Amino acid sequence: MLVTRLFTEVLDKDECLIMKGCERFSNYEGYASTFVWSGNHCDKTKRDRWGRICTEVVAIDALVFNDFEKQFQKRMVERELSKAFAGFHTSESSTSEQIPAVCTGNWGCGAFGGDKRLKALIQLMAAAQAKRDVCYLTFDDTNLRDDLYKIHEYLTVTNPLGIGNILKLIEQYRANKIIFHVHKPKMNLFQYIVAVFDGTMESSDEEEDFGSMEMQQIDEVEASSVQEACVELDWGDVGDSVTPTTFKNNFSETDFKANTP
Structure with missing residues (x-):
């Protein structure tokens, strides 16, 4: 390497x-x-x-975040989601049972300043779209291990949501002034997602009513290459399609780059 x-x-x-x-x-x-x-x-x-x-x-290179809140912005999440999907996607024609699982962990959550729960959720979404199983290594973090198990069960069994709706919840989480004060949030992303639906979340002017939200289906991707897949991928009802051109317009060459040897 x-x-x-x-x-x-x-x-x-x-x-x-x-x-x-x-x-x-x-x-x-x-x-x-x-x-x-x-x-x-x-x-x-x-x-x-x-x-x-x-x-x-x-x-797959993660973005560097010196400002904790910025990583929850829509364009930042979409960039990381497309980057993870590029890494996880396979053009093999074999069945999903024959494709090896993605073995991953806290991607970009050390010196790069990423939030473990956000990055885990991004990788789970990318793997789901790529139809890959995930072997997630939490490095003896039992709280993260248990939280990941619970949120996966919640979003796939208890309250199934499409990728587009999960992205909306992430953006809503960032915009909620009750939660985000100063630099660190009062509750983590997983707690917030559950609280929105179980009625324990305090309301704010920034919040959107997700009570009657219906699951949005994400179009199946059939692309012959990773690049083509990234361009054609439909994340759901989250605004304009994300393309490499969109990224180039949103980021400068030096934005969020790792300052490492």
Whole structure:
């Protein structure tokens, strides 16, 4: 993966990087400033007929948020949703049972300042649209693990909602002045989504009545490439379609870029 960086261009808003055959050589401990090498690693993953390790790693670059509230803005969520969909989408004609699950975690939630619950929900939506199962690693965060299980059950069984309606709820969450005061919210996104429907949410001028909301169906995507899929994807009733051109108009080249080596 380090070698790949030498000849890979900067990814555009609708692009991902797929690296096949990545082999692990080292064990490690810690993260960021505490990261240290802890010994050699013998990668026993099976190999294909070319001698390559049977792995496939997808790189999708998350936005950097120094302002916590900005990541809940509609255009920011749509950008991350399309980026995740680009990484999760597959053009294989095989059935969903034969396509491997996406193994992911708290994407962009460390030094990049992302909210764990928002990013988890974005990835679940992208995976659902791409018809991929998800293996979500919470890194021993039992609260996040339990919250993810409950919100997934709520949005798929208890109160099924389309992707377009979930996006509306995220934007409403950001705009609700009762919740968002100063920098951190009084309740997290998952708590808010449930509270809107169970009657425990205080009303505000910014709120929209979701009591009679009906589930919106998201058009099935049939595209021959990741780029085509991103352009044609219908997120639901959330305004104009999101395209790579829309992203270029909304973001400058330096907006929300990672300041890392």
